Amino acid sequence: MEPLVSVIIPIYNTEEHLSKCLDSVLNQTYKRLEVILINDGSKDNSLEICEKYKSADSRIILIDKENAGVSEARNDGVKCSSGDFISFIDSDDWLDNNTFDEMLKIALKTDADIVMSGFYINNEPHMEYSGRYIITNQSETLNLCYKLEKNYSTGVCNKIFKAKSLKQYLYFDKDIAIGEDMITLTNCILNSKKIICYEKPFYHYIRWSGSTVASFSPKMVTCALAHQKVINIIGEKRITKELKYLIELRNSLFCYDYLCKAIKFGYLNRRIITTLQNEIKGNIRKLIDSKVLSGKRKYIIFPLSYSYIFCGFLAFMNKIRIKH
Template sequence: MDKLISVVIPIYNRESTLQKCVDSVLAQTYDNTEVILVNDGSADSSEEICRRYEQADSRVSVINKKNGGLSSARNAGIDKSRGEYIFFIDSDDWIDSDTLEVLLNAALQKDTDVTGCCVYFNFPNGVEDSRASDEIYIQDTRALIKWMLAGSIYANAAWGKLFKRSIFENLRFDESCDFCEDDEFSFRMAHIAKGYLRIADAKYHYLQNSGGMVLSGAYISEAPINVMSKIESDPIVAGDPELSKLAHKKKIAALHTLYVKYLRAGDRRNAARIAHMMRELVLKHGYCGISKQMQTRVMLMRSYPLARFVELSAIWLRGKKYSKKSA
């Protein structure tokens, strides 16, 4: 088992977490690796940290580029890579010491194009939530699309997965997509992948920001809505009632997330616009299996003050929940 694995780490202003990430990769039990650090125009000391690793370990190489976003950084890493397999890890995350060995063994055993693992969610307050689950093995395009539409957003993540190099012969990340790029990429990947495996063990540690960037309102992009519209119109999805329902359900969730971000930002006009889009979707396709709680939230959108109170209270209570766990 002498397959070269290229580990691509996109980096933007991650001086506080980068060392833990890179150290976890260099300490792998499987050592036939090259580690490509892609510094995407960082303004902190990330570049200096990268250079130190490059000088200390022959497996490490550094790409310095102007800031172009996550997709651009990943594509730069793919272009430079030489491995038969490519593994992505975000620069604020880390992996268990046997992650690459376990994933490669599984990939070779079942000859899969994409092999991933379950995830630990790690919070800044020290809480660690393991999401170990059953093994998932899929060989059919429709079944893979269904799995991605029905699963959590992390089912579509590029990080934590070992990709066979052939996947990237005619596939790259869409650099025009500034948010939700993993969903867009994974959906296109599902059309060409020959075998998808998620092992049952959790090996990847995902550092969850407090409150989460998704709900923080710090950055608002409508790209997730555009991505879901693209998925809805895909011939395989549009022509399949079950897949179509799952796509509509996921779009409702994406609209709700965007709505909450506009609420947090105090942007009443855009919040009302997104609420209207969600109501139109529900009127046309129904609730598509969303929870009773979500149905209530959709109905509350008719009252901006009440909806804002409910949604912001939910975020506050979620934060209190994890504070209690760490106490």
């Protein structure tokens, strides 16, 4: 019998994108799926859309619950799952229709615990595709996920996990709002015997104006805690100098991006701003030496990271610019 794939989809107020997401899953060329929808207290018509799809396809399991965040929703989905493999998709993203067919063939051929694929961001491939896959060890996989360019992402969505090996590690920390899946993925990698990295993109990440990454929330500061937890999980004996550098650089880059968003949206809570500034200051040389930041962003990094008043001035000027 073909293996069962559990597809876990947490849903919160994504009515505009939900049908495309669900269609992309239900129309997969690989049919033996268990599709677990977790409506996390949506206030729009997401629940009605889920119920409509559930009535038309017996493969769907629908969980309707009060809002508790994406981590709790994913955890509920994992508990409910009975598949041989587990996959995740965000409800505003979508998949190519041959995703599970191709990834499962590789997983079964190689007896891999995790298969990672390339992905698209707003329909643009994130890396070049050579038509090959590579078998990697834990250290190599972590480097491939945490490097800043042409990576396999530190999220769980463009991957399939063998349930027998990893279901117990597919737990998401509800106290981490940004980077919770990064902690989960790192745990899974460190408990895998064989991992496959397949460059071909299947997963479509969509960045739209209402998404978490396109706005600002004070919960974004938990990103710094997530990166520190990752370093602790890997441990001083296992972490390489290169990997630690990548994780710290990545954390500083995210915090710099969140600080800029806080200013853009006029959020000037001193504790939040100071927390982000401290994370940047600790690795400011790494940011300046990196090729990721533009010249303009490097130019203002010192006043932005050391002066709360300067942040307030930029927020004020941005507010004036918007009004005019």
